[in-house]
Amino acid sequence: MKRAITFPLAILALALAPPAQAEALTDVAxxxxxxxxxxxxxxxxxxxxxxxxxxxxxxxxxxxxFTVLRRNREVGGDQDFMVFFSRPSDVRGxxxxxxxxxxxxxxxxxxxxxxxxxxxxxxxxxxxxxxxSHFFYEDVSGRNPADDEHRLVETTEEHYVLESKPKSPGxxxxxxxxxxxDRETFLPTKTEYYDGRERVYRxxxxxxxxEIGGHPTVTQSRISDPLSGGNTLMEFRxxxxxxxxxxxxxxxxxxxxxxxxxxxxxxx
Amino acid sequence: xxxxxxxxxxxxxALAAGAVALAExxxxxxxxxxxxxxxxxxxxxxxxxxxxxxxxLSWTGFIEGGLxxxxxxxxxxxxxxxxxLRLRAETRYDHGGFRVDFKGDLxxxxxxxxxxxxxxxxxxxxxxxxxxxLKLGRQVLTWGTGDLLFLNDLFPKDFISFFAGRDEDYLxxxxxxxxxxxxxxxxxxxxxxxxxxxxxxxxxxxRFVFWNPMLGEPAAPAEPRRADEPxxxxxxxxLFRTVAATEYALYGYTGxxxxxxxxxxxxEPAFPKLHAWGASVxxxxxxxxFNAEAAWYDSRDDxxxxxxxxxxSELRLLLGYDQELVRNLTAGTQLYAEHIQHHDxxxxxxxxxxxxxxxxxxVATLRLTYRALQDTLTSSLFVFVSPSDEDYYLxxxxxxxxxxxWLFSAGxxxxxxxxxHTFFGQLEDNSNGWVRLRYYx
Numbered sequence: 291m292k293r294a295i296t297f298p299l300a301i302l303a304l305a306l307a308p309p310a311q312a313e314a315l316t317d318v319a320x321x322x323x324x325x326x327x328x329x330x331x332x333x334x335x336x337x338x339x340x341x342x343x344x345x346x347x348x349x350x351x352x353x354x355x356f357t358v359l360r361r362n363r364e365v366g367g368d369q370d371f372m373v374f375f376s377r378p379s380d381v382r383g384x385x386x387x388x389x390x391x392x393x394x395x396x397x398x399x400x401x402x403x404x405x406x407x408x409x410x411x412x413x414x415x416x417x418x419x420x421x422x423s424h425f426f427y428e429d430v431s432g433r434n435p436a437d438d439e440h441r442l443v444e445t446t447e448e449h450y451v452l453e454s455k456p457k458s459p460g461x462x463x464x465x466x467x468x469x470x471x472d473r474e475t476f477l478p479t480k481t482e483y484y485d486g487r488e489r490v491y492r493x494x495x496x497x498x499x500x501e502i503g504g505h506p507t508v509t510q511s512r513i514s515d516p517l518s519g520g521n522t523l524m525e526f527r528x529x530x531x532x533x534x535x536x537x538x539x540x541x542x543x544x545x546x547x548x549x550x551x552x553x554x555x556x557x558x
Numbered sequence: 559x560x561x562x563x564x565x566x567x568x569x570x571x572a573l574a575a576g577a578v579a580l581a582e583x584x585x586x587x588x589x590x591x592x593x594x595x596x597x598x599x600x601x602x603x604x605x606x607x608x609x610x611x612x613x614x615l616s617w618t619g620f621i622e623g624g625l626x627x628x629x630x631x632x633x634x635x636x637x638x639x640x641x642x643l644r645l646r647a648e649t650r651y652d653h654g655g656f657r658v659d660f661k662g663d664l665x666x667x668x669x670x671x672x673x674x675x676x677x678x679x680x681x682x683x684x685x686x687x688x689x690x691x692l693k694l695g696r697q698v699l700t701w702g703t704g705d706l707l708f709l710n711d712l713f714p715k716d717f718i719s720f721f722a723g724r725d726e727d728y729l730x731x732x733x734x735x736x737x738x739x740x741x742x743x744x745x746x747x748x749x750x751x752x753x754x755x756x757x758x759x760x761x762x763x764x765r766f767v768f769w770n771p772m773l774g775e776p777a778a779p780a781e782p783r784r785a786d787e788p789x790x791x792x793x794x795x796x797l798f799r800t801v802a803a804t805e806y807a808l809y810g811y812t813g814x815x816x817x818x819x820x821x822x823x824x825x826e827p828a829f830p831k832l833h834a835w836g837a838s839v840x841x842x843x844x845x846x847x848f849n850a851e852a853a854w855y856d857s858r859d860d861x862x863x864x865x866x867x868x869x870x871s872e873l874r875l876l877l878g879y880d881q882e883l884v885r886n887l888t889a890g891t892q893l894y895a896e897h898i899q900h901h902d903x904x905x906x907x908x909x910x911x912x913x914x915x916x917x918x919x920x921v922a923t924l925r926l927t928y929r930a931l932q933d934t935l936t937s938s939l940f941v942f943v944s945p946s947d948e949d950y951y952l953x954x955x956x957x958x959x960x961x962x963x964w965l966f967s968a969g970x971x972x973x974x975x976x977x978x979h980t981f982f983g984q985l986e987d988n989s990n991g992w993v994r995l996r997y998y999x
Binding site for chain 1: 698
């Protein structure tokens with residue numbers, strides 16, 4: 291019930307807030323940077339529980355549930371992520387470790403508990419399905435803003451509307467994407483991806499935002515494929531920031547032995 | 559054929575049971591609450607997965623039926639190479655810094671007509687000091703950088719499961735081991751002590767044929783018999799460190815050859831003593847991951863290499879590279895070599911020099927994996943080819959994950975070669991196809 295109460299409150303708070311900023315920003319680089327920080331770098335570190343409902347065109351639904359730990363090495367720069375899967379049972383115990391780099395390819399490891407195997411995964415295409423969902427790896431860890439050319443196409447009462455085109459079109463599946471960024475929170479609230487035939491084939495929408503530890507935080511979002519009919523709804527709960535995660539949590543030791551003290555919700 | 563029909567019936571029953579179990583949550587799960595897809599999973603499902611549990615344990619696992627058969631009729635063996643119904647149960651218990659993991663199988667194996675319980679994991683994990691982890695009990699252990707090629711990983715492997723088409727997880731057998739991991743700034747240390755030697759599950763004639771030097775052809779013995787296992791222990795050591803993106807490791811092992819490659823005084827197969835030393839490195843190169851590994855197998859009882867009853871020492875070398883070629887298609891390739899020390903003495907003293915291994919055995923591997931349909935359909939091919947032995951082993955497989963519960967998979971194990979005595983060539987009559995159906999609960 292917690293969400294049911296806080297979610298309308300968050301909307302109310304936004305509605306009652308004074309007009310976003312007296313002066314709208316006009317520098318697209320600044321908007322992009324602030325949006326990147328708001329969406330992916332809140333706090334020095336964070337833990338959150340997440341689940342996804344994956345729905346295909348035939349309305350078949352699947353669930354993924356996991357706990358995410360994140361630590362910023364540098365604000366706006368390199369980060370460490372660790373994802374511990376708890377459901378469904380075929381992926382339970384699987385752990386995914388990513389050292390995200392801005393200047394070079396990410397380092398990625400996967401721990402498979404059935405074999406006690408720490409597998410190194412090649413950096414590869416970050417725009418592929420994250421554990422079978424409609425989210426891409428890049429949606430979870432953040433696309434490097436420097437990979438695209440951004441243009442501010444419109445400033446509305448509530449949003450900055452940006453159009454972005456890839457610097458190397460051969461490496462991505464989109465022709466361009468259009469993002470609406472909240473002027474108040476700087477969170478991207480909707481992104482539409484266009485293919486070569488000017489069709490919107492992929493949409494990201496934010497469905498819920500809460501303020502947690504002083505950071506406006508996306509608690510619910512959805513990625514849908516209008517052309518194929520599938521979508522994935524992602525929900526975050528029990529998000530905490532600045533929990534004091536030590537750097538060495540993001541290592542082979544804790545792939546094999548989950549750092550339960552850091553995974554557990556505070557106060558339990 | 560009797561056996562096959564019985565298995566089909568069992569598989570049908572398993573399916574029916576699974577379908578019933580599936581139908582229940584499906585009916586009321588999504589029906590009523592169209593607007594909230596999480597309705598089924600509301601609040602109690604947000605139980606902290608990492609909380610110290612007050613109540614009972616939570617169990618997960620699967621039921622699986624598998625069928626597989628060889629193409630060729632061979633003497634002393636059934637056509638059936640895989641025929642089983644398996645129930646897996648797993649749980650975990652956390653309390654006060656102690657964690658207990660359990661994984662166990664109840665297995666009806668129709669090939670050997672046996673009902674068996676197998677504990678794959680029953681171990682307690684805790685940290686006696688800040689930078690020390692201990693895991694005591696039955697567990698599966700893996701290290702090293704090879705992909706289905708093992709140099710410094712001398713933990714037990716189950717080749718029978720691997721060749722029969724069981725899940726790749728079953729390639730690793732558990733052992734009763736005390737594992738201590740020490741984490742320090744300059745280097746991390748892993749020590750695995752197995753008080754009682756745990757060999758591989760090697761071919762001994764129950765399900766597969768292998769080269770029989772007495773008969774001069776691959777065959778299954780009329781009475782399959784495993785070699786006596788020594789009661790000595792094994793100790794395995796790994797020192798490892800990651801510097802920037804590069805992983806370095808050194809390895810040591812003292813124990814025995816994991817398969818009965820020797821012959822004892824009574825003329826029976828035996829496990830000779832083995833020491834092993836090695837090193838590995840793994841690092842990103844270009845768009846992929848490069849790995850290199852070497853191991854020296856010091857055959858303690860035949861260092862001169864002139865005892866035909868004991869394997870010679872050998873050097874093992876591996877180079878590997880893995881990369882995503884295009885979206886969702888990954889390729890990995892490896893070059894592997896084994897070099898026998900004092901090969902000339904091996905031949906001089908051999909009772910059967912014609913069928914001894916070459917001084918160098920080389921193997922190249924290729925793994926292709928393609929994921930489609932939102933990662934639900936995975937097609938893969940693993941190829942082993944040996945230029946020196948002129949033999950091969952192909953493992954094509956496909957698996958479809960219908961939803962969170964059902965997994966269908968099928969594949970082939972194809973062996974062949976010019977000669978009948980080489981590593982993969984001797985397995986030619988074991989070529990088989992298999993299907994598996996698994997329901998996760």
